[in-house]
Amino acid sequence: MTSLSDEFQQVGRDLYAAGLVSSHGGNMSVRQGEGLIVTSHGSRLGHLADGDLVEVRPGSEPRAEPSMDLALHQAIYAAASEAEAVVHAHPRHAIALSLVGKEIRPQDLEGQHYLGVVPVVPRDEDVAQTLADALRQHKIVVVAGHGSYARGESLWQALQWTSVLEESAEVLWLLRALRQNT
Ligand SMILES: [Zn+2]
Secondary structure, three states, X not given: OHHHHHHHHHHHHHHHHOXXXXXXXXXXXXXXXXXXXXXXXXXXXXXXXXXXXXXXOOOOOOOOOEOOOHHHHHHHHHHOOOOOEEEEEOOHHHHHHHOOOOEEOOOOHHHHHHOOOEEEEOOOOOHHHHHHHHHHHOOEEEEOOOEEEEEXXXXXXXXXXXXXXXXXXXXXXXHHHHHHHO
């Protein structure tokens, strides 16, 4: 558990330091057999301690209150067999773009190489299933006006897709500004 806890803490610190989440925003989980370990409700990803990680197993009561996004994480693990870890963040340029389009198409090399097209799914009552289905085909998906959900082999990999997406979204943003001014 120690190294997994270290991974949660280091990835959480990086997410916060990179401005990919607000002080109490975002959440993360790792698949554990039939269950998962998820950050607790209201935890600060930039300052996670061991007590902020909640183990959720079928048929047993968790020891602390898990993230409000627990059902989304569970839907993702059920739908996407590749998902060993999930990172949910609030990358601001990607969120802005998600409010004006049905997908985000990176124009920079890294975004094109790693992500291709990033779908945007609506924030409605079916979001858990729509999101989980989209994550079968894609490494990262944006819920419109809310944030990104990335799946990876590890939290580090899910962090990578999140930071690649935000860099691509910022480049798209700059490109729009340049085109308007030239
Ligand atoms: Zn959120």
